Amino acid sequence: MKKTHFFLSVLALGLFSSCQNNDEISNANPSQAEVHDKTVQVTNHDGRPFSTGNGSAYSKFVSGPGGGVLMQGFYWDVPDGGNWWNTVTDKLSAWSTAGISAVWLPPASKAQNGAYSMGYDPTDYFDFGNFNQNGSVETRFGSRAELEALITKAHTENMQVYADIVINHNSGGQSEANPYTGTNTWTNFSGVASGKFPRSYNDFYKNAYGNNDEGAFGGFPDLCHANPYVQDWLWGRDDSVGKYYKNVMKFDGWRFDYVKGFGPWVVNTWNLNVGGFSVGELWDSNVNTLESWANNANSSVFDFAAYYKMDEAFDNGNLNVLNDDMMWKRNPYKAVTFVANHDTDIIYNKMPAYAYILTHEGYPTIFYRDYEEWLNKDKLNNLIWIHNNKATGTTAILYTDNDEYVARRNGYNGNPGLVVYINSSSSWQERWVETNWSNQQIKDFTGNSTWYPTTQGDKWVKIQCPPNSYSVWSLNQ
Incomplete structure (x- = not known):
């Protein structure tokens, strides 16, 4: 989430790896292991997808020996007005043909700022733009029907869809007397329109379970994962957030927002109960911290260590730092590499950085605006093809x-x-x-x-x- 947008923000802290072939891809990284259609992709002499010039050349994503690539399917403050799901849906066929294996979507449920929210201030986890609350029916991105159409389309393209999950904090509750603080707090979510996961003061710190957990954010009510009621609604019951997203909405995996705010056991338990690919946003350049979290969470993690090394290497003329330790070197199956995202975009010289992550181990991510607006799409498609077809083995x-x-x-x-x-x-x-x-x-x-x-x-x-x-x-x- 965006540091510069306090009202909406959640400082987003937070594999599929290309180091082996599909036979060695673990269940924790299913985006390439669960490909069904084996349509062959035609390429030109440079390895780029071939086009007849009339737009008729087309093939669904098929996993190559190097794996696939994740697209971050949004940026901060995408246009409001409820059309973003349709915008992404219209691009899925082209992304699939280019070799994109999965798309990561912004938080899909209704948040405090309704039709203007980027979703990082969640109110009702089960309102996907189908209830009239917080000033709108649709979310900023569109309606539930449009979201479901996007997910269905992605699946027909052999692509997976990852949900951005914000479970550190909530926003948009009503005021209620709180005996643990002796004041009124904005922790009354008993009237959520979906009727699912109603919450009150004892579901947030401080409460009967303690004063705090690993971290709070921005003064928002801090969800208490130690409370069995909260656990049940997040991942335990058949209609929990995790299982509903997976079994009803058909999401394939999870990007966990601001995982510094709660223990890695939360993601581990979610993964054990719900399944699917997962990656945590642990905003920390210390590779030991990243590796420890990934192991304890049983999850991939964004490789912030590589991110900051690439900035030093490609923007500051010191390619020697690429010898330094990074998460993809520790465990490529749990490293999601990236050049930019909706929260941070500090690397100026991006094409060498993309050449780096798309030829090295780890699960590389393409940022929407880099691909669709700012960089040379043909060059990125060429690197994606190289990644999927040539980037195999150890480094x-x-x-x-x-x-x-x-x-x-x-x-x-x-x-x-x-x-x-x-x-x-x-x-x-x-x-x-x-x-x-x-x-x-x-x-x-x-x-x-x-x-x-x-x-x-x-x-x-x-x-x-x-x-x-x-x-x-x-x-x-």
């Missing part, structure tokens, strides 16, 4: 200095892997590197280099990279 860093970075994906189960070369200098660079391949011709699948070198018997070869750009090399096949 070996071959060379780094301030201006150059070269790494190899070692391949897996017959897939040859790749070599990625990133150059932040103002001139062309060349370098001898050790590849996975003996006596075979390779090419740059980005098209940035026109070389077609042949590797030596000892697997060494000279490759090149243009200034302020990148190249990605693999077998010419």
Whole structure:
């Protein structure tokens, strides 16, 4: 959530990994393991999806050896007026064809600011734009019917849909006398229009269960996960929030907002009871903190350690920092990598950053505005194709200095892997590197280099990279 929008905000703190093939994808990261349609995607010589020019070329997402890519399907303050679900629905076919495997949606339920809320101030978890409360029937994004149509469309495209879950705090309750504070608090949610998960003062800190948990946010009522009644409504009962979202609304996974506000056991218990992919927003650059949370939560986590290292590397001319520790290096199956999101957008030189996350291990995320508005979509589609088809196996860093970075994906189960070369200098660079391949011709699948070198018997070869750009090399096949 947005730090600069106090009234709506929730400082969003918070895999599917591409390091192996589908046989080794765990149930915690189902977005690529549960692909049903095997439509073949036609590509051009650079690996980008082929088009006949009349828009007729089309294929559903199919998981390649490197996996898939997550699209963040919104940004802060998307247009209000109730049309966002339709906007996303209209883009799903193109995203699927490009190789996007899943879409993460903003909080879908009615929040305090009704038709103007981004959803991070939740009031009624079961009002998806079908009840007249908080000043509107629809949410900012649209109606329940439009949301359900979006999810159905995504599933026909072999894409999964992840719900943004805000369970640290609530907003929009009525005032009531609170014996634990000796004052009135805005904790009376007994009149929620759905009739589901009514709440009162004892469901928020401080209460009979204590004064506080791990963290509160912005003065909003802090939901008490220690209360069995709250647990039952969040994940326990058949019509709990989690099970309703999964079984009725058909969401496939969860992005947990501001997980610093409650213990990792909450996400762990949700996952055990509800299932589906999950990722936590733990806004912390310390890789030890990220890894500990992910292990205790039994969940993926956004790789903020990689995020801040990429900013230093690509914006400050210090590619050596890419040698430093990151979550994807600790456990790629629990690392969701990203270049920007609705809360934070500090990396200026984004294309090398996308080249980095789309060729390395972890579950890479594309930010909506980068893809649809700000960057070169053809170049992003090319990198997505490279990720899904070539980015396999473990990673070996071959060379780094301030201006150059070269790494190899070692391949897996017959897939040859790749070599990625990133150059932040103002001139062309060349370098001898050790590849996975003996006596075979390779090419740059980005098209940035026109070389077609042949590797030596000892697997060494000279490759090149243009200034302020990148190249990605693999077998010419």
